Structures are given as C-alpha cells and as structure tokens.
Amino acid sequence: MDKDEILNRFEPQQDNLLNILHELQNNNPNNFLPTEDLKLVAKYLNTSYSAVYGVVKYYTMFSLKPRGKYVIRLCKSPVCHMIDTNIVLQEIKNNIDIGLGETTNDLLFSVESSECLGRCAEAPVMMVNEKIHKELDSIKISNVLDSIKLNEQNK
Ligand code: FES
Structure with a gap:
C-alpha cells in the first residue's frame, strides 16, 4: 500500500500517531520505520521530527533499522x-x-x-x-x- 494511502486513512491528529506508525511499519517489507517515514508523519501531523523520533525510540515494538519479515x-x-x-x-x-x-x-x-x-x-x-x-x-x-x-x- 502506498504511504500516502496509509496516512489518508487517519485524521491528521496527534492521537493517531501510534496507529499511523504501526501501519507504516507493518507495510514495510523489512518491518521498520526509515527516517523518511518519520519525516512524512511529522509533516502530516504538523509536529516535529524529533517528537516522532522520540515516540519511535520509546516503544520497543518500533524499529529504526531493517528487521526480519x-x-x-x-x-x-x-x-x-x-x-x-x-x-x-x-x-x-x-x-x-x-x-x-x-x-x-x-x-x-x-x-x-x-x-x-x-x-x-x-x-x-x-x-x-x-x-x-x-x-x-x-x-x-x-x-x-x-x-x-x-x-x-x-x-
Ligand atoms: S511474564 Fe507474562 S508472558 Fe512472560
């Protein structure tokens, strides 16, 4: 699924941050969130890259590097x-x-x-x-x- 399609399934509200990150990660064949995805989410939710990065680092279920299928x-x-x-x-x-x-x-x-x-x-x-x-x-x-x-x- 296209990344914009994923984003557009959610209202651009902070409450949707975790769900958006989950969907993007699940959609990635290597099970991770590359920097470009974090930037995309920050822009979509009108927040900073560091705020999104902080959330991704906090939750162990998210990964910033490629993982196994x-x-x-x-x-x-x-x-x-x-x-x-x-x-x-x-x-x-x-x-x-x-x-x-x-x-x-x-x-x-x-x-x-x-x-x-x-x-x-x-x-x-x-x-x-x-x-x-x-x-x-x-x-x-x-x-x-x-x-x-x-x-x-x-x-
Ligand atoms: S301690 Fe609860 S599942 Fe392992």
Whole structure:
C-alpha cells in the first residue's frame, strides 16, 4: 500500500500517531520505520521530527533499522524469566543461528525481547509477529520455525 494511502486513512491528529506508525511499519517489507517515514508523519501531523523520533525510540515494538519479515519476541518479564527464557533463546539460536537483537542474513527472522506478553500462566511464551506461541519446549520452537521456513520456501 502506498504511504500516502496509509496516512489518508487517519485524521491528521496527534492521537493517531501510534496507529499511523504501526501501519507504516507493518507495510514495510523489512518491518521498520526509515527516517523518511518519520519525516512524512511529522509533516502530516504538523509536529516535529524529533517528537516522532522520540515516540519511535520509546516503544520497543518500533524499529529504526531493517528487521526480519518475522519478528520473534521473547518475554523478559519475571514469570517467564523464572521459567528460563534462556532455554527458548538457545533453541532459537540452534535453529536459526541468531541471538537477541539480531537478524538473519536473509532478513527472514529477527529476535527481540519484550515486556510481559500477557500469557504468564502459559509461560514460556514467544510471539512471532502477531501470533503467540505458548508452553514452549524445544520441539514446539523447532516446529514453529521450521513451518515458517517451509512456507517461505514454497512461496
Ligand atoms: S511474564 Fe512472560 S508472558 Fe507474562
């Protein structure tokens, strides 16, 4: 979708800033907000570039650099941490050879940490784009990642 089309779906009001940023980022094949998008939003909302930049930096769900098509978010909050997110992280590393804060060379996956994903009772959990995967163990993690890779190969 064209960036102007995205902007025009929203009234040019500050209240719409987060939704506009979300839409622009979701529309970007590399899952991030380039500088030109921040400038575009600032102009559209009649605010400063630094105000938009500040919001993007504040929220971990936004990225200023290219990320994988699939962003894996690992909960770093206490409950999941007690259950041991390091096991999940290690399994991800075994499978796609990247760690926290990294992106695969083919730009298919990125791994990030996140605040509580709201599924503490089913920990450990991870979110891949918008989908939550719960009660993770090695097999489940492998299945999720293998199925994404297979789907991408068949496109
Ligand atoms: S503490 Fe991990 S989902 Fe809530």
